[in-house]
Amino acid sequence: MRVRFIHISDVHLGAEPDAGRAWSAKRRQDIWDSFAQVIAVAEREKPEFLFVTGDLFHGQPLKKELKEVDALFRRIPGTRVMLVVGNHDYLRGKSYYLTYPWAENVCLFRREEIDCFEFPELQTAVYGCSYWHREIGERKYDRVRPKRDGWINILLAHGGDERHIPFSTAQILQNGFDYVAAGHIHRGGWLAEGRAVMAGSLEPVDCNDTGPHGYWMGSLTKAGASVQFCPVKKCEYCHETYAVNGRTTEQEIRAWAQALLTERPAYQYFRLKLTGRKDPEIVFDLQGLAEMERIVDIRQELVPDYDYDKLLAEYSDSILGAYIRRMQRGDMDAVRSRALEYGVNALLGYEL
Numbered sequence: 001m002r003v004r005f006i007h008i009s010d011v012h013l014g015a016e017p018d019a020g021r022a023w024s025a026k027r028r029q030d031i032w033d034s035f036a037q038v039i040a041v042a043e044r045e046k047p048e049f050l051f052v053t054g055d056l057f058h059g060q061p062l063k064k065e066l067k068e069v070d071a072l073f074r075r076i077p078g079t080r081v082m083l084v085v086g087n088h089d090y091l092r093g094k095s096y097y098l099t100y101p102w103a104e105n106v107c108l109f110r111r112e113e114i115d116c117f118e119f120p121e122l123q124t125a126v127y128g129c130s131y132w133h134r135e136i137g138e139r140k141y142d143r144v145r146p147k148r149d150g151w152i153n154i155l156l157a158h159g160g161d162e163r164h165i166p167f168s169t170a171q172i173l174q175n176g177f178d179y180v181a182a183g184h185i186h187r188g189g190w191l192a193e194g195r196a197v198m199a200g201s202l203e204p205v206d207c208n209d210t211g212p213h214g215y216w217m218g219s220l221t222k223a224g225a226s227v228q229f230c231p232v233k234k235c236e237y238c239h240e241t242y243a244v245n246g247r248t249t250e251q252e253i254r255a256w257a258q259a260l261l262t263e264r265p266a267y268q269y270f271r272l273k274l275t276g277r278k279d280p281e282i283v284f285d286l287q288g289l290a291e292m293e294r295i296v297d298i299r300q301e302l303v304p305d306y307d308y309d310k311l312l313a314e315y316s317d318s319i320l321g322a323y324i325r326r327m328q329r330g331d332m333d334a335v336r337s338r339a340l341e342y343g344v345n346a347l348l349g350y351e352l
């Protein structure tokens, strides 16, 4: 028996990344569009399963939003939609998730205890659970054992950090599962090559979600999986660093940023960081740059490059001069030189 599937996670429908920036509304729409795009792929490929491993919504879904989602699921009646609810849109007594009249092909994990959907026609069982709390510390995935030997046993997991169902992939596989489809961590990748995958978020949800994002598609037998990552290239956040020295000019920094925007693909968005030492008398005014399209923000992590002899000459009669002389009296190790720098920053009124 071979089953084919598409796996998505952490779609965060309703999120509005980069709030306040000109492209924020587009990013919000991107997330809905990418979700619809995955459904279109399922419509074409007709896999047996669509795994949705949590945080489909950014917060509690509105009835209207569930209606949109359900209408998309109805377009793939031959695909079983296995729906796990994560910590962001966790279930409550009043959740529309529970009362919504879902399409027949939707299998919603309704409980916080591990449940199992069995598909005898496919000799396949799918295990999972949904969040009823914002946080769950219990390692419940590590303790599940599949009931049917000889079937394809799949575990859908949401979590993997200390406050969201920590788990051991090795333990789960050892317990008898053939494949683990996981979500929650927004950076995707294999947890165990060919046997367990952290899907990553379908779209990056904020600027810290760097790297490629997308969905996973493949097939599975009792003997192994053949699965590939399919990137969605609407937006990719990149953190880029410029090394500043005492001679760096504002013009150079602008030219560097402009080159990034020109040379890199249009779907890349940037957080820029300036690091290193700068001339203490220069303050880079990068306001205009920070307001440009595709630049999310600019962080200056710069330390002033002081000429202490010059400062001593200039401030010899003041508390600053006295401070430098006193600090220079001992061995200038790393801690002392850092203390000297911090003290001078404070006395000169630099905010760093």
Ligand SMILES: [Mn+2]
Pocket: 054, 055, 086, 087, 088, 158, 183, 184, 185
């Ligand atoms: Mn999550």
